[in-house]
Amino acid sequence: MRRHDFRVPVLNRSGRVKINTVVQAPPEGRPLVGLHCVHSGGKIVFQGPSLVFGVDVRTAALTGLVVGVAVVLAVSTTNPSPIAFALITFALGAAGQVVGAGVVRALSGIRRLLG
Numbered sequence: 001m002r003r004h005d006f007r008v009p010v011l012n013r014s015g016r017v018k019i020n021t022v023v024q025a026p027p028e029g030r031p032l033v034g035l036h037c038v039h040s041g042g043k044i045v046f047q048g049p050s051l052v053f054g055v056d057v058r059t060a061a062l063t064g065l066v067v068g069v070a071v072v073l074a075v076s077t078t079n080p081s082p083i084a085f086a087l088i089t090f091a092l093g094a095a096g097q098v099v100g101a102g103v104v105r106a107l108s109g110i111r112r113l114l115g
Contacts, residue, residue, distance in 0.1 A: 055101040064100025068092040 022034040050057040
Protein backbone atom coordinates (compact mmCIF):
# COMPACT_ATOMS: atom_id res chain seq x y z
CA MET A 1 0.00 0.00 0.00
CA ARG A 2 1.26 3.46 -0.82
CA ARG A 3 1.61 6.40 1.50
CA HIS A 4 -1.34 8.78 1.57
CA ASP A 5 -1.30 12.22 3.12
CA PHE A 6 -4.17 13.49 5.20
CA ARG A 7 -4.63 17.01 6.48
CA VAL A 8 -6.14 17.59 9.92
CA PRO A 9 -7.01 21.33 9.93
CA VAL A 10 -7.91 21.66 13.64
CA LEU A 11 -4.48 20.99 15.11
CA ASN A 12 -2.21 23.67 16.49
CA ARG A 13 1.57 23.36 16.72
CA SER A 14 1.58 21.05 19.72
CA GLY A 15 -1.80 19.46 19.07
CA ARG A 16 -2.25 15.72 18.94
CA VAL A 17 -4.90 13.56 17.44
CA LYS A 18 -5.66 9.87 17.67
CA ILE A 19 -6.60 8.23 14.40
CA ASN A 20 -8.03 4.73 14.14
CA THR A 21 -7.65 2.85 10.87
CA VAL A 22 -9.39 -0.19 9.46
CA VAL A 23 -8.05 -1.86 6.33
CA GLN A 24 -10.26 -4.24 4.38
CA ALA A 25 -8.69 -6.31 1.61
CA PRO A 26 -11.34 -7.65 -0.75
CA PRO A 27 -10.27 -10.58 -2.97
CA GLU A 28 -10.60 -8.44 -6.08
CA GLY A 29 -9.58 -4.82 -6.34
CA ARG A 30 -7.69 -2.45 -4.11
CA PRO A 31 -7.77 -2.47 -0.31
CA LEU A 32 -10.23 -0.13 1.35
CA VAL A 33 -8.92 2.04 4.15
CA GLY A 34 -11.28 3.56 6.69
CA LEU A 35 -10.17 6.33 9.04
CA HIS A 36 -11.78 7.68 12.18
CA CYS A 37 -10.56 10.76 13.99
CA VAL A 38 -11.17 10.88 17.75
CA HIS A 39 -10.94 14.64 18.18
CA SER A 40 -13.79 17.00 18.94
CA GLY A 41 -14.55 19.12 15.93
CA GLY A 42 -11.89 17.34 13.91
CA LYS A 43 -12.34 16.30 10.35
CA ILE A 44 -9.81 14.35 8.30
CA VAL A 45 -9.43 15.59 4.75
CA PHE A 46 -7.74 13.32 2.21
CA GLN A 47 -4.99 15.24 0.50
CA GLY A 48 -4.23 13.51 -2.77
CA PRO A 49 -0.74 13.17 -4.12
CA SER A 50 0.90 16.12 -5.84
CA LEU A 51 0.78 15.40 -9.55
CA VAL A 52 2.18 17.04 -12.68
CA PHE A 53 0.18 15.87 -15.70
CA GLY A 54 -0.76 12.68 -13.84
CA VAL A 55 2.81 11.88 -12.70
CA ASP A 56 4.09 12.12 -9.12
CA VAL A 57 5.98 15.38 -8.57
CA ARG A 58 9.12 13.68 -7.23
CA THR A 59 9.29 11.26 -10.17
CA ALA A 60 8.73 14.09 -12.65
CA ALA A 61 11.39 16.27 -11.01
CA LEU A 62 13.99 13.51 -10.93
CA THR A 63 13.31 12.52 -14.53
CA GLY A 64 13.40 16.17 -15.60
CA LEU A 65 16.75 16.61 -13.84
CA VAL A 66 18.25 13.60 -15.60
CA VAL A 67 16.92 14.70 -19.00
CA GLY A 68 18.05 18.28 -18.37
CA VAL A 69 21.60 17.24 -17.50
CA ALA A 70 21.75 15.00 -20.58
CA VAL A 71 20.52 17.78 -22.86
CA VAL A 72 22.88 20.36 -21.35
CA LEU A 73 25.83 17.99 -21.80
CA ALA A 74 24.81 17.26 -25.39
CA VAL A 75 24.36 20.95 -26.22
CA SER A 76 27.64 21.93 -24.57
CA THR A 77 29.57 19.63 -26.92
CA THR A 78 28.30 21.57 -29.96
CA ASN A 79 29.87 24.87 -28.77
CA PRO A 80 26.73 27.04 -28.98
CA SER A 81 26.75 30.77 -28.43
CA PRO A 82 26.61 31.77 -24.74
CA ILE A 83 23.15 33.31 -25.14
CA ALA A 84 21.71 30.17 -26.76
CA PHE A 85 23.29 27.98 -24.09
CA ALA A 86 21.90 30.18 -21.32
CA LEU A 87 18.41 30.14 -22.86
CA ILE A 88 18.42 26.36 -23.27
CA THR A 89 19.56 25.73 -19.71
CA PHE A 90 17.08 28.27 -18.33
CA ALA A 91 14.20 26.70 -20.27
CA LEU A 92 15.10 23.21 -19.05
CA GLY A 93 15.42 24.43 -15.47
CA ALA A 94 12.15 26.33 -15.56
CA ALA A 95 10.19 23.49 -17.12
CA GLY A 96 12.04 20.56 -15.54
CA GLN A 97 9.00 18.93 -13.90
CA VAL A 98 6.90 19.32 -17.04
CA VAL A 99 9.65 17.80 -19.19
CA GLY A 100 10.08 14.97 -16.71
CA ALA A 101 6.34 14.27 -16.60
CA GLY A 102 6.21 14.24 -20.40
CA VAL A 103 9.09 11.78 -20.60
CA VAL A 104 7.55 9.49 -17.96
CA ARG A 105 4.18 9.51 -19.72
CA ALA A 106 5.80 8.90 -23.10
CA LEU A 107 7.82 5.97 -21.75
CA SER A 108 4.75 4.44 -20.08
CA GLY A 109 2.83 4.79 -23.36
CA ILE A 110 5.62 3.07 -25.27
CA ARG A 111 5.76 0.34 -22.64
CA ARG A 112 1.99 -0.19 -23.00
CA LEU A 113 2.28 -0.41 -26.80
CA LEU A 114 5.08 -2.97 -26.63
CA GLY A 115 3.15 -5.10 -24.22
